[in-house]
Each structure stands twice: as C-alpha cells, then as structure tokens.
Amino acid sequence: MDTPADRLRNARELRGFPTPTEAAQAFGWNEVTYRAHENGGRGIKQPVAEKYASAFRVKAGWILFGDGEAPSSGDGPVAAPRPMASPRGYLAEPNAVFEGQAALPKTHGPSDIQELGITVGGFASDDDAFEMNGQVIDMVKRPIGILDRKDVFALRVSNDSMAPKYEDGERVYVEKRKPAIRDYVVIELKPAEDGRPGKSFIKRLVSMNSGRVTVEQFNPAGRLEFDANAIKQILRVIPERELRGE
Structure with a gap:
C-alpha cells in the first residue's frame, strides 16, 4: 500500500x-x-x-x-446497511412495510425529469468547455422536495473545478429561475457564429448587472467574468436542502 x-x-x-x-x-x-x-x-x-x-x-x-x-x-469492519429480509426470505424494497415496521419516508417521486447533455466546471477555454445540446440522455427520479416545480432538468458536471461542492460526474438539478448572489448557477453562452450551441459552465454567482456577470470556482480558485450580452441564459442549480424538501 x-x-x-x-x-x-x-x-x-x-x-x-x-x-x-x-x-x-x-x-x-x-x-x-x-x-x-x-x-x-x-x-x-x-x-x-x-x-x-x-x-x-x-x-x-x-x-x-x-x-x-x-x-x-x-x-471492526462495519458492513453497509442492507434491505430487511421478509419472513419468506425475500429482500424487501426500501419502502416495503412489514408488521411492526414503520414506513420509511419517500425520498423521490416519479422518473419524469430529463437529464440533458454535459455541463462543465472549468475556465472558459476550448479545452474544457462543453456544449449543452439539449439532447435527452436519461429520465431521472424527481427528488421529493421539488415535486411541484416546473422547468426543471438535470445535468452532470464533467470535471472537479467546483469540488468539493460538486464532484466530477455528479448530477445536478437545474431550474429556470432567477438566481440570487452566491447561488450556484449554470451559465449558457449564446450559440457560436457557426451555429453550434454555446458553451456551458457551472459556477457560483458573485455579482450580476446589466453589463457583466462575475462567477467563481474552487479548483483552481479564481473568478471569471462574462459579458452579459454573450449569455443566452443563467439557470439556477437547486441546492441539496431544497431537493430534500427542507
């Protein structure tokens, strides 16, 4: 070792x-x-x-x-918790209830949220910026805290510049809602001149006005500024506490 x-x-x-x-x-x-x-x-x-x-x-x-x-x-190794066995020996589903056992709270709703293309957590360069092309790659479960929200979709982060908040490969839920300062956001730039989709980035919002949007990242730590006229849309990343319904 x-x-x-x-x-x-x-x-x-x-x-x-x-x-x-x-x-x-x-x-x-x-x-x-x-x-x-x-x-x-x-x-x-x-x-x-x-x-x-x-x-x-x-x-x-x-x-x-x-x-x-x-x-x-x-x-003392401690094994991962496993599903409870029923009297007949079958493994119970997480929300199954047997006599004398309290029902476990539901954590997700139906699988009705679209997971779209990949967003990135790196500085704006051709080497690490990805396109959010809008293609649906999966249908994922709706967290219990956002059962009634509309215009929500999911994306996956593709590097670790926002770690430890958002790790490489982690799924984030995004909504079309105006963000507040210090919210985590997905910034999508306007399409390129050749018609390709604009680049997309996940960052934390520092400031925003009619001319410029400033965001920050963690690895490496730094700030990045965008010309507001070059931005197609700014989407809000839904915090974990809201996904849990807190």
Whole structure:
C-alpha cells in the first residue's frame, strides 16, 4: 500500500464494503469519481480525503501520506446497511412495510425529469468547455422536495473545478429561475457564429448587472467574468436542502 489509492482501497475493505459500488451507494458518493480515486485515475485532494476518512474511520493523513499507524481488521469492519429480509426470505424494497415496521419516508417521486447533455466546471477555454445540446440522455427520479416545480432538468458536471461542492460526474438539478448572489448557477453562452450551441459552465454567482456577470470556482480558485450580452441564459442549480424538501 504505497499510494493514496491503495490506502483508500484498504480502508474501504476494512470498513466492510466489498466493492467500491457498495461504499459509494452507502455514503451517497458519485461512483465514477470514487472509483477514479480508488484506482489511481485521479488524485485525492485534502477535502475529499477528509470525507473518505470520516466515512471509513481512518485519518485523512494516513490516506494521503501514510502518516500514523495503518488501520487493522481489529478496528471492526462495519458492513453497509442492507434491505430487511421478509419472513419468506425475500429482500424487501426500501419502502416495503412489514408488521411492526414503520414506513420509511419517500425520498423521490416519479422518473419524469430529463437529464440533458454535459455541463462543465472549468475556465472558459476550448479545452474544457462543453456544449449543452439539449439532447435527452436519461429520465431521472424527481427528488421529493421539488415535486411541484416546473422547468426543471438535470445535468452532470464533467470535471472537479467546483469540488468539493460538486464532484466530477455528479448530477445536478437545474431550474429556470432567477438566481440570487452566491447561488450556484449554470451559465449558457449564446450559440457560436457557426451555429453550434454555446458553451456551458457551472459556477457560483458573485455579482450580476446589466453589463457583466462575475462567477467563481474552487479548483483552481479564481473568478471569471462574462459579458452579459454573450449569455443566452443563467439557470439556477437547486441546492441539496431544497431537493430534500427542507
């Protein structure tokens, strides 16, 4: 175990999760991002290491640098929670109710939200900007907190410039609603002269007036300004607390 990826894998196994998929599902992580961290395809930054360390009950310094003593199986692996078995031996669905068992609260509504093309979280350059072409690539479940909202769709972030808030591959829900300062937003630029769709970016809104829109990102930290006349639309990213109905 000479690399952070090796130590992360070891921590996951000692915590009682046989596969990366089970760990990602148990803690609500993006599976693609977690697998990339565990197989060494992507580096692990300090905030992300702290998140994994808390979940796996190890030290972030051990994951990143091998500092301190390595965890052992004696620390007590804890398996991921599994569905309750019915008296007949079948696995219950998450919302199934047996005698004496309280109903679990629903977290999602119907799968009626369109997931569209990819947006990006990087500086405006041809190397890392993507087009939001409007093509529907999936139908996803509607979070319980936005059952009555209209003009909502989903997108996926395609790099880690907004991490740890939004990780690479993470799905975000977006609505056509005027954002407030410090809201996270998706900025879509007007189409290019050749007719191709404009570039799209996910950022946090810093300021906005009739002539200029200023946003910020986290990795690398910095600010970016857009000419308001070059923007087709600014969409609001729905915060997690609203998705949960809080």
